Amino acid sequence: MATITKRGKKWRVTVSTSKFGDNARISKTFEEKEDAKKWALESELAKNIGINLKSRNQIFAVYFENWVKNVKKNDVRETTYQNYLHVIPIVKNLFKETKISQLDDLLVQSKIDEYAENHSRKTTMEVLLKIRTALHYAYAHGLLATDFGTLVKTRGKEAEKKNIALSITDMKILRSYLLRSHRNDFEIMVLLALETGARRGELLGLRPEYLEENAILIRESISPTSKDTELKTKKSRRRVTINKEVYDLVKTVQVKENGYIFDPDGFQQSAKLRRLLNRLGLAQTTFHGLRDTHASFLFSNDKIGIDYISQRLGHSNIQTTQNYYLTLMPEKKHQQDADALDFLNSLSE
Known part of the structure; x- marks a missing residue:
């Protein structure tokens, strides 16, 4: 079970990363006790359905880069792989130190909307599709409780069509x-x-x-x-x-x-x-x-x-x-x- 202890004016939650109990633990500190309780409950529920809490503590941008270079490289053509490589610095810039455990559809949507402010709808969609695929892979390997990637939508600006047919x-x-x-x-x-x-x-x-x-x-x-x-x-x-x-x-x-x-x-x-x-x-x-x-x-x-x-x-x-x-x-x-x-x-x- 998760333990909640008060440290000064803050509350610290410690959770075992395995539902069978082990020495590996993760912890997080909150300003409010209610927030600490909520995180503890979510962590225990996730652990009980097989989510790997320890791996969820990875930084998403690092996970994305490793996934591209170790998984997608062997799954796609070279030209497609180069497109995935191009998205790595974009993900690093958008998500920075965000951990997998912090991801949900609202957070990812906010990052995609941020990117869309200065990019066309088509370009934004190409980035989102690659992020969705990575999120689906993370879900399939027990790092996410839900496969929420499809809930994230592309907004972005409609670029002026350049490939216009001649009369x-x-x-x-x-x-x-x-x-x-x-x-x-x-x-x-x-x-x-x-x-x-x-x-x-x-x-x-x-x-x-x-x-x-x-x-x-x-x-x-x-x-x-x-x-x-x-x-x-x-x-x-x-x-x-x-x-x-x-x-x-x-x-x-x-x-x-x-x-x-x-x-x-x-x-x-x-x-x-x-x-x-x-x-x-x-x-x-x-x-x-x-x-x-x-x-x-x-x-x-x-x-x-x-x-x-x-x-x-x-x-x-x-x-x-x-x-x-x-x-x-x-x-x-x-x-x-x-x-x-x-x-x-x-x-x-």
Whole structure:
């Protein structure tokens, strides 16, 4: 049983870390006796359902770092592991000396809200998901009484979307320029991104043997944060058709010493694309926005099914395609607005 003793004006609680009794004990001091009683009761209840009180006294940030380096390292791809490593200093800064025994949904929520004040909702969610996974692992190993991680919500600021699909008009101008007046290998890579909807890493992972006369084979992906060339998902491994004119241009690119067709060039593709679009007087988007443009253009054709588009983009399932790429081209939206109004007007005829 827990013991409560008065020391001066404070109250000290001492609890055995095992429900069977052992020499290992933890203690905590409180200003008020009621708080001491409450902590003693909570500790005894936790101990009786198998919670490891001694391990709960670990600093959460230290536990998180050890969990990432000793558990997640063997569970995830190298690129994903690098993302986990990036979160370690964030957790250290947010939680500082907070112990596992002090964690609950309200405290973790306050830390996530603090982080969200200066970060986008998407970035905050990526951090929270990793913290949730660590909390779930701690719960499964008897360090937490409840698996409260799912109660913590992401707020954060909605970041302005940068991967904006080009209009059909701008897409045609860009494509025509790239086919007829391209200046370098990078601009051929832009054309291939526009024609295939392939991810940047997938295009950088192209080798001569992955090039067919009417298609490219997606087999590798090059990342700026890892030497791992494994594709994002199993469905990412695919064959994407291209027309012969594009094939002929890609064949003109001299293969680099490392065996790949395109040079990563410091992974500055979006910056270089921005300068190209400025020069042509076109709307701005990122390199990934070329993938959005390709997908949106296909969606604008009612004859092309979503299942085909999903396979072409290398999505793991159709739901992913619906969630991220069902944004209509501006011209298509205007046309559908007109069609909808005509349809509604027909009701009064």
